[in-house]
Amino acid sequence: QKEVEQDPGPLSVPEGAIVSLNCTYSNSAFQYFMWYRQYSRKGPELLMYTYSSGNKEDGRFTAQVDKSSKYISLFIRDSQPSDSATYLCAMRAGGTSYGKLTFGQGTILTVHP
Amino acid sequence: DGGITQSPKYLFRKEGQNVTLSCEQNLNHDAMYWYRQDPGQGLRLIYYSQIVNDFQKGDIAEGYSVSREKKESFPLTVTSAQKNPTAFYLCASSTPRDFSYNEQFFGPGTRLTVL
Numbered sequence: 440q441k442e443v444e445q446d447p448g449p450l451s452v453p454e455g456a457i458v459s460l461n462c463t464y465s466n467s468a469f470q471y472f473m474w475y476r477q478y479s480r481k482g483p484e485l486l487m488y489t490y491s492s493g494n495k496e497d498g499r500f501t502a503q504v505d506k507s508s509k510y511i512s513l514f515i516r517d518s519q520p521s522d523s524a525t526y527l528c529a530m531r532a533g534g535t536s537y538g539k540l541t542f543g544q545g546t547i548l549t550v551h552p
Numbered sequence: 553d554g555g556i557t558q559s560p561k562y563l564f565r566k567e568g569q570n571v572t573l574s575c576e577q578n579l580n581h582d583a584m585y586w587y588r589q590d591p592g593q594g595l596r597l598i599y600y601s602q603i604v605n606d607f608q609k610g611d612i613a614e615g616y617s618v619s620r621e622k623k624e625s626f627p628l629t630v631t632s633a634q635k636n637p638t639a640f641y642l643c644a645s646s647t648p649r650d651f652s653y654n655e656q657f658f659g660p661g662t663r664l665t666v667l
Contacts, residue, residue, distance in 0.1 A: 482660050529595075544593055
């Protein structure tokens with residue numbers, strides 16, 4: 440069983456839809472949770488970062504962490520064609536200085552006009 | 553502009569050859585990382601380095617080697633011992649001085665294909 444599980448999709452939605460992306464994990468030591476966005480043939484870029492449980496909002500994006508259920512989500516409101524990309528969740532344990540990240544498989548999202 | 557550069561963008565290798573992928577950063581970051589990305593498998597850590605002249609194996613180091621002679625540079629060699637090297641290789645860097653927040657910045661990647 441992988442430490443981080445993410446539905447690879449692909450996910451196709453119409454413009455303006457609300458998108459929900461999810462990851463589950465098994466390692467209780469994970470304390471830092473990130474979402475990266477990766478456009479085709481490019482390197483990932485950090486989209487959202489959350490520490491421990493709770494919600495974080497940034498514009499159209501909301502990240503949620505439920506440590507009791509070992510479940511994290513990314514919501515995209517009013518989705519746009521420019522949101523079409525692969526979304527990767529990433530996590531790391533606390534107490535480490537070098538920041539080893541464990542990634543999910545990535546979800547391919549397409550937003551069509 | 554500060555950032556991470558990787559070269560070449562595309563690389564073709566014949567079986568039995570060693571190849572070296574370049575990664576350079578001008579962000580003054582202490583830590584650097586190499587990941588491999590395969591379809592449907594996310595990113596997997598190959599090697600990482602926290603400081604110059606020091607590096608550690610990641611989860612899938614077999615068949616790879618690295619060096620860290622300069623802070624700005626962290627080249628990755630894919631050796632002939634790597635059985636399935638065709639993949640997208642990503643280099644990243646971060647500054648671990650802050651133990652809590654540790655954003656990793658990624659380069660544009662190198663796509664390696666074995667012929």
